[in-house]
Amino acid sequence: MSYGRYEFHDDDVNSHKYWEIKPLGNGQAEVRWGRVGSQGQSQVVGEGEALKRAGEKLRKGYEMVDAYSSSKKSAPPTMTVKSVKAKKEPRKKRAAAEDYDLDAVLATL
Numbered sequence: 001m002s003y004g005r006y007e008f009h010d011d012d013v014n015s016h017k018y019w020e021i022k023p024l025g026n027g028q029a030e031v032r033w034g035r036v037g038s039q040g041q042s043q044v045v046g047e048g049e050a051l052k053r054a055g056e057k058l059r060k061g062y063e064m065v066d067a068y069s070s071s072k073k074s075a076p077p078t079m080t081v082k083s084v085k086a087k088k089e090p091r092k093k094r095a096a097a098e099d100y101d102l103d104a105v106l107a108t109l
Contacts, residue, residue, distance in 0.1 A: 005018060018032075
């Protein structure tokens with residue numbers, strides 16, 4: 001986990017969220033989150049707490065799209081890079097008993 005911008009995209013449910021942490025240089029970090037394209041909300045937390053939350057976001061499926069150096073007082077402007085998520089294949093319908101022609105099945109035996 002590191003400082004930077006993380007994004008989560010799921011087109012199936014129209015979910016496009018970001019979460020980012022920027023070091024403030026005094027043992028604290030600014031955490032900002034919201035829908036991609038919005039200003040979102042922010043909170044100042046300790047660096048340890050911010051990095052812990054970054055790990056939680058990665059486990060939830062967020063991907064890092066821009067990394068920041070922890071030695072800088074402020075982070076560079078953010079870039080938005082959309083991740084491409086593979087479309088889920090629709091489930092195949094199971095054949096019901098009435099879908100089979102019993103005579104045709106028995107003829108193959």
